[in-house]
Amino acid sequence: MAQTRPVGAKKAPPVKYADDFLIQAKKPPTKVMLLGVWHFDYPNLDSHKIAKQDMVDVLSEKRQKEIINSVEVLKGFKPTKICLEASSQAELDKLFASYKLGEQNRNRSEVVQIGLRLAKVLNHQRVYAVDATNYAQDNAAKYPAINNLWDEAFYLDAAKYEAYASQYATWRIYKTGLLKSNTILDQLIYENDPRNLKRNLGEYFVSGWLKTSNNNGPDAVSLQWYNRNLRIYNNILKTNPTSSDRVLVIFGSGHIPLLQQFVEASPEFELVNFHKEATKRGKTRLKK
Numbered sequence: 001m002a003q004t005r006p007v008g009a010k011k012a013p014p015v016k017y018a019d020d021f022l023i024q025a026k027k028p029p030t031k032v033m034l035l036g037v038w039h040f041d042y043p044n045l046d047s048h049k050i051a052k053q054d055m056v057d058v059l060s061e062k063r064q065k066e067i068i069n070s071v072e073v074l075k076g077f078k079p080t081k082i083c084l085e086a087s088s089q090a091e092l093d094k095l096f097a098s099y100k101l102g103e104q105n106r107n108r109s110e111v112v113q114i115g116l117r118l119a120k121v122l123n124h125q126r127v128y129a130v131d132a133t134n135y136a137q138d139n140a141a142k143y144p145a146i147n148n149l150w151d152e153a154f155y156l157d158a159a160k161y162e163a164y165a166s167q168y169a170t171w172r173i174y175k176t177g178l179l180k181s182n183t184i185l186d187q188l189i190y191e192n193d194p195r196n197l198k199r200n201l202g203e204y205f206v207s208g209w210l211k212t213s214n215n216n217g218p219d220a221v222s223l224q225w226y227n228r229n230l231r232i233y234n235n236i237l238k239t240n241p242t243s244s245d246r247v248l249v250i251f252g253s254g255h256i257p258l259l260q261q262f263v264e265a266s267p268e269f270e271l272v273n274f275h276k277e278a279t280k281r282g283k284t285r286l287k288k
Contacts (some may be wrong), residue, residue, distance in 0.1 A: 036253030079248035132231035201257035
Protein backbone atom coordinates (compact mmCIF):
# COMPACT_ATOMS: atom_id res chain seq x y z
CA MET A 1 0.00 0.00 0.00
CA ALA A 2 1.49 3.35 -1.05
CA GLN A 3 2.34 5.74 1.76
CA THR A 4 0.90 9.25 1.56
CA ARG A 5 2.43 12.40 2.97
CA PRO A 6 0.39 13.88 5.86
CA VAL A 7 -1.60 16.94 4.94
CA GLY A 8 0.45 20.07 5.50
CA ALA A 9 3.76 18.19 5.69
CA LYS A 10 6.65 19.88 3.88
CA LYS A 11 8.19 18.17 0.88
CA ALA A 12 11.75 17.09 1.55
CA PRO A 13 14.26 19.24 -0.34
CA PRO A 14 16.13 17.46 -3.18
CA VAL A 15 19.42 15.89 -2.24
CA LYS A 16 22.44 17.82 -3.45
CA TYR A 17 25.68 16.22 -4.58
CA ALA A 18 29.22 17.53 -4.96
CA ASP A 19 28.72 18.94 -8.45
CA ASP A 20 25.77 21.00 -7.26
CA PHE A 21 28.30 23.00 -5.26
CA LEU A 22 31.35 22.76 -7.54
CA ILE A 23 30.06 23.21 -11.09
CA GLN A 24 28.90 26.72 -11.96
CA ALA A 25 26.79 27.50 -15.01
CA LYS A 26 28.67 30.78 -15.50
CA LYS A 27 32.00 28.93 -15.57
CA PRO A 28 31.45 25.45 -17.00
CA PRO A 29 34.26 22.86 -16.85
CA THR A 30 36.78 22.72 -19.67
CA LYS A 31 36.08 19.81 -22.02
CA VAL A 32 39.00 17.38 -22.35
CA MET A 33 39.41 14.45 -24.73
CA LEU A 34 42.14 11.86 -24.10
CA LEU A 35 43.45 9.85 -27.04
CA GLY A 36 45.60 6.80 -26.33
CA VAL A 37 47.93 5.82 -29.18
CA TRP A 38 50.78 3.47 -29.98
CA HIS A 39 54.07 4.86 -31.23
CA PHE A 40 53.73 5.01 -35.02
CA ASP A 41 57.50 5.05 -35.58
CA TYR A 42 58.10 2.01 -33.34
CA PRO A 43 61.08 3.26 -31.30
CA ASN A 44 60.73 0.12 -29.13
CA LEU A 45 61.75 1.96 -25.98
CA ASP A 46 58.96 0.42 -23.88
CA SER A 47 59.22 -2.94 -22.15
CA HIS A 48 57.01 -4.53 -24.81
CA LYS A 49 58.94 -4.73 -28.08
CA ILE A 50 57.13 -4.84 -31.43
CA ALA A 51 58.33 -7.52 -33.86
CA LYS A 52 59.37 -6.16 -37.25
CA GLN A 53 56.71 -8.19 -39.08
CA ASP A 54 54.02 -6.50 -36.93
CA MET A 55 55.15 -2.96 -37.72
CA VAL A 56 52.90 -0.96 -40.04
CA ASP A 57 54.21 1.68 -42.41
CA VAL A 58 52.08 4.73 -41.66
CA LEU A 59 53.59 6.51 -44.67
CA SER A 60 52.00 4.11 -47.16
CA GLU A 61 49.19 5.54 -49.29
CA LYS A 62 46.60 3.31 -47.61
CA ARG A 63 47.63 4.26 -44.07
CA GLN A 64 47.89 7.95 -44.90
CA LYS A 65 44.25 7.91 -46.01
CA GLU A 66 43.33 6.17 -42.76
CA ILE A 67 45.22 8.76 -40.70
CA ILE A 68 43.46 11.58 -42.55
CA ASN A 69 40.14 9.90 -41.74
CA SER A 70 41.13 9.62 -38.06
CA VAL A 71 42.12 13.29 -37.99
CA GLU A 72 38.70 14.19 -39.44
CA VAL A 73 37.04 12.33 -36.55
CA LEU A 74 39.20 14.21 -34.03
CA LYS A 75 38.43 17.46 -35.82
CA GLY A 76 34.79 16.90 -34.85
CA PHE A 77 35.75 17.49 -31.21
CA LYS A 78 36.84 21.00 -32.25
CA PRO A 79 39.90 21.16 -30.00
CA THR A 80 41.32 24.59 -29.21
CA LYS A 81 44.47 23.19 -27.54
CA ILE A 82 46.40 20.06 -28.44
CA CYS A 83 48.75 18.56 -25.82
CA LEU A 84 51.34 16.07 -27.03
CA GLU A 85 53.82 13.52 -25.70
CA ALA A 86 56.84 15.76 -26.11
CA SER A 87 59.21 17.01 -23.42
CA SER A 88 60.66 20.22 -24.87
CA GLN A 89 58.37 23.05 -25.89
CA ALA A 90 61.17 24.71 -27.84
CA GLU A 91 61.85 21.54 -29.84
CA LEU A 92 58.15 20.98 -30.45
CA ASP A 93 57.79 24.57 -31.67
CA LYS A 94 60.62 23.94 -34.15
CA LEU A 95 59.06 20.67 -35.27
CA PHE A 96 55.67 22.31 -35.82
CA ALA A 97 57.24 25.14 -37.83
CA SER A 98 59.13 22.60 -39.92
CA TYR A 99 55.97 20.55 -40.44
CA LYS A 100 54.05 23.59 -41.69
CA LEU A 101 56.83 24.13 -44.24
CA GLY A 102 56.33 20.56 -45.53
CA GLU A 103 59.68 19.34 -44.19
CA GLN A 104 58.40 16.41 -42.09
CA ASN A 105 56.84 14.27 -44.82
CA ARG A 106 58.92 11.22 -43.82
CA ASN A 107 58.38 11.59 -40.07
CA ARG A 108 56.32 8.61 -38.88
CA SER A 109 55.79 9.78 -35.28
CA GLU A 110 52.20 9.97 -34.06
CA VAL A 111 53.06 13.45 -32.74
CA VAL A 112 53.49 14.53 -36.35
CA GLN A 113 51.03 12.25 -38.11
CA ILE A 114 48.08 13.01 -35.84
CA GLY A 115 48.95 15.89 -33.50
CA LEU A 116 50.66 18.32 -35.86
CA ARG A 117 48.49 17.33 -38.82
CA LEU A 118 45.34 18.14 -36.86
CA ALA A 119 46.82 21.37 -35.49
CA LYS A 120 47.65 22.54 -39.01
CA VAL A 121 44.17 21.66 -40.30
CA LEU A 122 42.66 23.69 -37.44
CA ASN A 123 45.11 26.55 -38.03
CA HIS A 124 46.49 26.36 -34.49
CA GLN A 125 49.47 28.59 -33.86
CA ARG A 126 50.93 26.31 -31.19
CA VAL A 127 50.80 22.78 -29.82
CA TYR A 128 51.83 21.98 -26.25
CA ALA A 129 54.63 19.73 -25.01
CA VAL A 130 53.37 18.22 -21.73
CA ASP A 131 55.43 15.05 -21.24
CA ALA A 132 57.50 14.70 -18.07
CA THR A 133 60.17 12.67 -16.32
CA ASN A 134 59.46 11.20 -12.88
CA TYR A 135 60.74 11.87 -9.37
CA ALA A 136 62.72 8.65 -9.12
CA GLN A 137 64.46 9.30 -12.43
CA ASP A 138 65.35 12.86 -11.43
CA ASN A 139 66.53 12.10 -7.90
CA ALA A 140 68.19 8.68 -7.98
CA ALA A 141 71.66 10.23 -7.69
CA LYS A 142 70.62 12.62 -4.94
CA TYR A 143 68.84 9.90 -2.96
CA PRO A 144 70.69 6.60 -3.62
CA ALA A 145 68.09 4.63 -1.64
CA ILE A 146 65.69 5.09 -4.57
CA ASN A 147 67.82 2.63 -6.54
CA ASN A 148 66.99 -0.13 -4.01
CA LEU A 149 63.25 0.12 -4.65
CA TRP A 150 63.48 -2.20 -7.66
CA ASP A 151 65.12 -5.13 -5.79
CA GLU A 152 63.31 -8.32 -6.84
CA ALA A 153 64.34 -9.92 -3.55
CA PHE A 154 61.36 -8.18 -1.95
CA TYR A 155 58.77 -9.49 -4.43
CA LEU A 156 56.23 -12.07 -3.22
CA ASP A 157 54.35 -14.71 -5.25
CA ALA A 158 56.73 -14.27 -8.17
CA ALA A 159 55.43 -17.34 -10.04
CA LYS A 160 51.86 -16.02 -10.01
CA TYR A 161 52.91 -12.64 -11.32
CA GLU A 162 55.14 -14.18 -13.97
CA ALA A 163 52.02 -15.98 -15.24
CA TYR A 164 50.18 -12.63 -15.44
CA ALA A 165 53.16 -11.13 -17.25
CA SER A 166 52.93 -13.90 -19.83
CA GLN A 167 49.19 -13.30 -20.29
CA TYR A 168 49.76 -9.59 -20.74
CA ALA A 169 52.49 -10.27 -23.29
CA THR A 170 50.12 -12.52 -25.25
CA TRP A 171 47.44 -9.80 -25.24
CA ARG A 172 49.92 -7.17 -26.44
CA ILE A 173 51.03 -9.39 -29.33
CA TYR A 174 47.37 -9.97 -30.21
CA LYS A 175 46.42 -6.28 -30.20
CA THR A 176 49.51 -5.33 -32.19
CA GLY A 177 48.56 -7.94 -34.78
CA LEU A 178 45.07 -6.45 -35.12
CA LEU A 179 46.51 -3.48 -36.97
CA LYS A 180 47.31 -5.68 -39.96
CA SER A 181 43.58 -5.91 -40.74
CA ASN A 182 42.28 -2.87 -38.83
CA THR A 183 42.24 0.67 -40.11
CA ILE A 184 44.09 3.26 -38.01
CA LEU A 185 40.75 4.45 -36.66
CA ASP A 186 39.69 0.90 -35.81
CA GLN A 187 42.90 0.46 -33.86
CA LEU A 188 42.54 3.76 -32.02
CA ILE A 189 39.02 2.79 -31.00
CA TYR A 190 40.29 -0.58 -29.80
CA GLU A 191 43.21 0.95 -27.88
CA ASN A 192 40.79 3.33 -26.13
CA ASP A 193 38.11 0.79 -25.32
CA PRO A 194 37.38 1.19 -21.56
CA ARG A 195 37.88 -2.56 -21.08
CA ASN A 196 41.40 -2.31 -22.46
CA LEU A 197 42.33 0.94 -20.71
CA LYS A 198 41.33 -0.51 -17.35
CA ARG A 199 43.54 -3.57 -17.79
CA ASN A 200 46.36 -1.44 -19.16
CA LEU A 201 46.68 0.15 -15.74
CA GLY A 202 46.08 -3.21 -14.08
CA GLU A 203 49.39 -4.51 -15.40
CA TYR A 204 51.19 -2.42 -12.79
CA PHE A 205 49.31 -4.25 -10.05
CA VAL A 206 50.25 -7.76 -11.18
CA SER A 207 53.73 -7.31 -12.61
CA GLY A 208 55.90 -7.61 -9.52
CA TRP A 209 55.65 -3.93 -8.62
CA LEU A 210 53.13 -4.69 -5.91
CA LYS A 211 52.82 -7.35 -3.20
CA THR A 212 56.29 -6.88 -1.84
CA SER A 213 57.58 -7.84 1.59
CA ASN A 214 58.27 -4.18 2.34
CA ASN A 215 56.96 -0.96 0.85
CA ASN A 216 59.38 -0.81 -2.05
CA GLY A 217 56.71 -1.93 -4.55
CA PRO A 218 54.11 0.78 -3.91
CA ASP A 219 56.88 3.34 -3.41
CA ALA A 220 58.39 2.46 -6.79
CA VAL A 221 55.06 2.66 -8.63
CA SER A 222 54.15 5.97 -7.02
CA LEU A 223 57.56 7.61 -7.48
CA GLN A 224 57.84 6.48 -11.07
CA TRP A 225 54.57 5.85 -12.92
CA TYR A 226 52.04 7.75 -10.84
CA ASN A 227 54.45 10.63 -10.39
CA ARG A 228 55.18 10.93 -14.10
CA ASN A 229 51.50 11.05 -14.98
CA LEU A 230 50.73 13.58 -12.24
CA ARG A 231 53.51 15.74 -13.68
CA ILE A 232 51.97 15.37 -17.14
CA TYR A 233 48.61 16.41 -15.71
CA ASN A 234 50.32 19.38 -14.02
CA ASN A 235 51.81 20.38 -17.38
CA ILE A 236 48.34 20.25 -18.95
CA LEU A 237 47.15 22.61 -16.21
CA LYS A 238 50.02 24.97 -17.03
CA THR A 239 48.61 25.48 -20.54
CA ASN A 240 45.99 27.53 -18.67
CA PRO A 241 42.83 26.12 -20.26
CA THR A 242 39.70 28.21 -19.89
CA SER A 243 36.03 27.24 -19.80
CA SER A 244 35.77 27.93 -23.51
CA ASP A 245 38.75 25.71 -24.40
CA ARG A 246 38.46 22.16 -25.68
CA VAL A 247 41.66 20.29 -24.88
CA LEU A 248 42.85 17.24 -26.81
CA VAL A 249 45.59 15.19 -25.11
CA ILE A 250 47.41 12.61 -27.28
CA PHE A 251 49.66 10.16 -25.41
CA GLY A 252 50.73 6.54 -25.36
CA SER A 253 47.70 4.49 -24.33
CA GLY A 254 49.37 3.35 -21.10
CA HIS A 255 49.10 6.89 -19.74
CA ILE A 256 45.39 7.31 -20.43
CA PRO A 257 43.88 5.39 -17.46
CA LEU A 258 45.63 7.61 -14.92
CA LEU A 259 45.12 10.84 -16.85
CA GLN A 260 41.45 9.90 -17.13
CA GLN A 261 41.21 9.47 -13.35
CA PHE A 262 42.68 12.93 -12.81
CA VAL A 263 40.47 14.61 -15.41
CA GLU A 264 37.27 12.92 -14.21
CA ALA A 265 37.97 13.74 -10.57
CA SER A 266 38.65 17.44 -11.12
CA PRO A 267 35.64 19.79 -11.19
CA GLU A 268 37.76 21.95 -13.50
CA PHE A 269 37.31 19.46 -16.35
CA GLU A 270 34.67 17.44 -18.15
CA LEU A 271 35.86 14.30 -19.92
CA VAL A 272 34.71 13.76 -23.49
CA ASN A 273 35.13 10.05 -24.18
CA PHE A 274 37.07 9.43 -27.39
CA HIS A 275 35.95 5.81 -27.69
CA LYS A 276 32.29 6.79 -27.55
CA GLU A 277 32.66 9.80 -29.86
CA ALA A 278 34.81 7.98 -32.43
CA THR A 279 32.48 4.99 -32.51
CA LYS A 280 29.61 7.37 -33.16
CA ARG A 281 31.39 9.57 -35.73
CA GLY A 282 33.72 7.13 -37.47
CA LYS A 283 33.00 4.19 -39.72
CA THR A 284 34.50 1.16 -38.00
CA ARG A 285 34.36 -2.55 -38.56
CA LEU A 286 34.83 -3.37 -34.89
CA LYS A 287 31.93 -5.04 -33.13
CA LYS A 288 30.80 -3.10 -30.07
